[in-house]
Each structure stands twice: as C-alpha cells, then as structure tokens.
Amino acid sequence: MSDFVLVLNAGSSSLKYSLVDAVTGHEAASGTVQQIGEPSGVLNHSAPSGEQRSERPFVNHADALQAVMDAFTDHGPSLADVTLRAVGHRVVHGGARFSVPVLIDDALVEAVQSLVPLAPLHNPANLEGIATARALFPDLPQVAVFDTAFHQTLPPHAYTYAVPLSLREEHQIRRYGFHGTSYSFVAAEAARVLGRPLSDLNLIVLHLGNGASATAIERGRSVDTSMGISPLEGLVMGTRSGDVDPALHAHLHRQLGWSIDDVDRVLNRESGLRGLSGYNDFRDVDRWRQFGDEGPMLAFDVFCYRIRKYVGAYYAVLGTVDAVVFTAGVGENAASMRAAALSGLERLGIAVDGERNDQRSDEPWLISPEGSEVAVLVVQTNEEWEIARQAMAVVGSAG
Ligand code: ADP
Numbered sequence: 001m002s003d004f005v006l007v008l009n010a011g012s013s014s015l016k017y018s019l020v021d022a023v024t025g026h027e028a029a030s031g032t033v034q035q036i037g038e039p040s041g042v043l044n045h046s047a048p049s050g051e052q053r054s055e056r057p058f059v060n061h062a063d064a065l066q067a068v069m070d071a072f073t074d075h076g077p078s079l080a081d082v083t084l085r086a087v088g089h090r091v092v093h094g095g096a097r098f099s100v101p102v103l104i105d106d107a108l109v110e111a112v113q114s115l116v117p118l119a120p121l122h123n124p125a126n127l128e129g130i131a132t133a134r135a136l137f138p139d140l141p142q143v144a145v146f147d148t149a150f151h152q153t154l155p156p157h158a159y160t161y162a163v164p165l166s167l168r169e170e171h172q173i174r175r176y177g178f179h180g181t182s183y184s185f186v187a188a189e190a191a192r193v194l195g196r197p198l199s200d201l202n203l204i205v206l207h208l209g210n211g212a213s214a215t216a217i218e219r220g221r222s223v224d225t226s227m228g229i230s231p232l233e234g235l236v237m238g239t240r241s242g243d244v245d246p247a248l249h250a251h252l253h254r255q256l257g258w259s260i261d262d263v264d265r266v267l268n269r270e271s272g273l274r275g276l277s278g279y280n281d282f283r284d285v286d287r288w289r290q291f292g293d294e295g296p297m298l299a300f301d302v303f304c305y306r307i308r309k310y311v312g313a314y315y316a317v318l319g320t321v322d323a324v325v326f327t328a329g330v331g332e333n334a335a336s337m338r339a340a341a342l343s344g345l346e347r348l349g350i351a352v353d354g355e356r357n358d359q360r361s362d363e364p365w366l367i368s369p370e371g372s373e374v375a376v377l378v379v380q381t382n383e384e385w386e387i388a389r390q391a392m393a394v395v396g397s398a399g
Contacts, residue, residue: 005022005085007019007388013034019082020385029046030046030384032044033067036064038057041064043058049076065129086140088387089144092122092123092148093115096174098148099152102146118172126144141391145181145386145390148177150180150181154224155223175233177228179211181390182327183205183215186207190325193364193377194375202318202321203217203325204323206327208326209331210280211227214307214310223318236302238272240269276295276296277293286334307337323375324377325377326338326378332380335358338352338357339354351368353367364378365378
C-alpha cells in the first residue's frame with residue numbers, strides 16, 4: 001500500500017492542501033480554502049469524483065481544515081482508505097537554523113515563532129496551519145519543510161550583505177533565498193533527464209511563477225540565489241519589483257513623504273509586471289505586447305533582460321554550466337519569454353531551438369539545439385511531491 005502525505009500550505013487567509021502519494025507523486029486530491037476570516041469564504045476541492053465548490057465563511061484556519069476534512073468525507077477520497085503517514089507543512093522561513101526538514105514538536109514551533117521577525121507575514125500563517133493540524137491529527141507525525149533550507153549551503157561571500165556586524169550578528173541580516181523545495185525537486189529532475197548524477201552537474205535554475213527567482217546550483221548545492229532576506233530581491237515578478245537601488249526607500253520617503261509601509265506595499269504588491277503593464281499575469285503581458293501595447297512590451301523586455309543578467313552572473317559564479325532550467329508557471333509555459341531571455345548568449349554555449357521551444361509537454365524536455373554545449377531544459381516543478389518526499393524521509397528515519 002502506498003504512503004500518503006497530507007501537504008499543507010497555510011497562508012494568512014488561505015489554506016492549500018494536497019493528498020500526495022510520496023512514492024509516485026500521484027495527487028489523490030487537492031484544493032484550497034480562500035478568504036479565511038472574511039465574511040464569505042470559498043472551498044474548492046478537486047478529487048476523482050470531480051470538482052466541488054462550496055461557499056461559506058471560515059472563521060479561522062481550524063474551521064477551514066475541518067471543512068477540508070468534511071470535503072474528503074463527503075466527496076472522497078476517504079482518508080480512512082489511504083495510509084496517511086504524515087502531514088507535511090510548507091514553512092516559508094527557517095532562518096539560518098534549518099537546513100533540513102524537521103519533525104514538528106513544541107520546540108520546533110517555538111523556533112519557527114522566533115523567526116517571525118524575518119517573515120512577519122508568512123511564518124505566523126504557517127504556524128497557524130501547524131497548530132490546527134496538530135490539534136486535528138494528534139497521532140500523526142507532522143513535518144516542517146522550509147522554503148529556505150535548500151539555500152543553507154550558500155557560502156558566506158554569497159549570503160553576506162555588506163552591512164555592519166551588529167546587523168549581521170544580532171539581527172540575522174543576510175541573504176536566505178526561497179523556493180527551496182522547488183529547486184530541490186527540479187535539480188533532481190534535471191539530473192534524471194540528462195542521465196547524469198546531480199553531483200556532477202552545474203545548473204542555473206530559473207523558477208518563474210508569480211514569485212520568481214534564479215539559483216546557481218553547483219554539484220547539487222545552492223551556491224547563490226536571487227532572493228534575499230525576503231522574497232523581494234532579484235528578478236521582476238508578478239507584483240514585486242525585484243532589484244532596486246536600496247536608496248529608493250529613502251528617496252520615496254523624502255520626496256513623496258511615503259512611510260516605510262507604503263514603500264513596502266508598493267514594491268511588493270503594485271510593482272513588477274503589474275507596475276509596468278497593469279497586468280500581473282504573464283499571459284496578459286504576452287498577449288497585449290503582441291498587439292503592440294507599450295506597457296506590456298516594456299514589461300516583457302524588463303522581465304527577460306533581468307533574467308539574462310542573472311544567467312550571466314551565475315555563469316560567472318559557476319565557471320562552467322551544464323544546463324539552464326526553466327520551471328514554474330511562466331517558465332514552463334512562456335516560450336517567447338524563454339527565447340528572449342536567453343537570446344545573444346551563444347558565446348556562452350547557450351542557445352534555444354525555436355521548434356523545440358514551441359513544443360508543449362507534460363514531461364521535462366530539451367529546448368537547446370542538438371549538440372549544444374549547455375543544455376536548456378523545461379522542467380515541471382512539483383513542490384507538493386517534494387514536501388511529501390521530504391516528510392516521508394523524516395518520518396521513515398524517525399520510525
Ligand atoms: P506560484 O508562484 O503562485 O506557485 P505558478 O508557478 O503557478 O505560481 O505560476 C503562476 C503564473 O504562471 C501565472 O500568474 C501566470 O503569469 C503564469 N502562467 C501560467 N500559465 C501560463 C501560460 N500558458 N503562459 C504564460 N504564463 C503562464
């Protein structure tokens with residue numbers, strides 16, 4: 001019988017869940033509860049019996065998770081019929097303390113709590129999800145899988161910001177990086193597709209979803225990544241600016257009288273593709289730029305140029321590169337972006353074959369020309385499966 005893991009990703013007003021076979025990655029059911037704590041909420045449950053949508057208020061995460069359990073009971077698959085081995089929680093910030101997934105106990109909860117200053121929006125929501133699931137499944141092992149863990153291999157010269165010692169030592173100011181579960185999964189997939197051990201490969205992986213980041217992976221270890229102490233740094237994203245001059249904050253404060261919260265909100269929620277074009281969804285940007293709309297054309301160019309800059313930087317970091325890998329919603333689907341982002345890099349051995357790039361597949365595929373020095377791949381990420389696998393690894397070794 002298969003080992004199933006219930007994967008939970010608790011946001012401030014949402015709860016995503018997925019019932020995953022940790023061995024095959026098969027998703028038996030999945031869904032989301034949205035607008036938790038608001039006057040009207042919605043639960044979408046997707047199972048072999050079909051898609052169920054129900055609307056009602058969910059007062060808190062406990063109420064939402066109970067509704068999810070009811071959805072399993074009412075619409076299947078019945079949790080009583082599967083071997084549920086663990087609950088796997090996505091936890092955004094593990095600070096410098098967590099480089100591997102961890103079995104959840106009171107001490108772990110306290111440790112995640114102590115990291116709230118580093119992730120004031122995300123970690124409290126993740127803790128809410130953990131408390132709720134522990135109450136509902138007191139006998140089931142629960143595992144925290146940290147988004148930052150994969151990047152704990154960064155060397156000091158890559159993770160250190162050039163700021164005073166007191167900030168670095170007393171306030172843990174440094175680069176942490178995110179999207180770690182995705183990088184872990186995608187790097188292993190790339191090695192599988194290339195038919196070589198990951199420990200032999202140097203990869204530049206581009207995770208381009210609503211959030212976007214780039215990572216240099218040397219022989220399986222993250223050695224640099226574009227997101228920093230928070231997910232704001234680096235590439236242009238759906239609504240986040242990515243890199244700006246850090247003096248921009250002071251400038252906006254002095255010139256426009258903006259508070260630090262105003263700056264934070266604008267750079268995180270009103271910038272990126274949205275700020276440049278009015279659209280945060282890459283499909284809209286791509287559609288309207290083809291009609292010659294200026295905002296979307298500029299958004300596309302800035303997005304692709306920033307990626308190219310990071311590819312060049314990480315090429316220099318790695319010295320030799322075996323593959324460039326595109327993943328996540330935009331990376332897996334936007335062929336025009338892939339071609340534009342890697343254009344002009346032939347001297348580095350990086351090229352995209354037009355016909356291969358325009359193909360679509362549910363399996364990873366190669367988009368570089370035959371015989372290219374550097375393979376360019378599209379790989380479908382699967383963070384839920386990775387969390388399930390990591391949770392089972394912890395539970396297996398604990399048992
Ligand atoms: P998240 O970061 O929330 O996990 P995803 O990895 O699912 O997000 O990526 C979501 C984004 O992917 C969407 O906002 C959209 O911009 C982009 N996307 C999805 N499908 C396509 C497509 N066919 N073409 C271009 N972009 C797409």
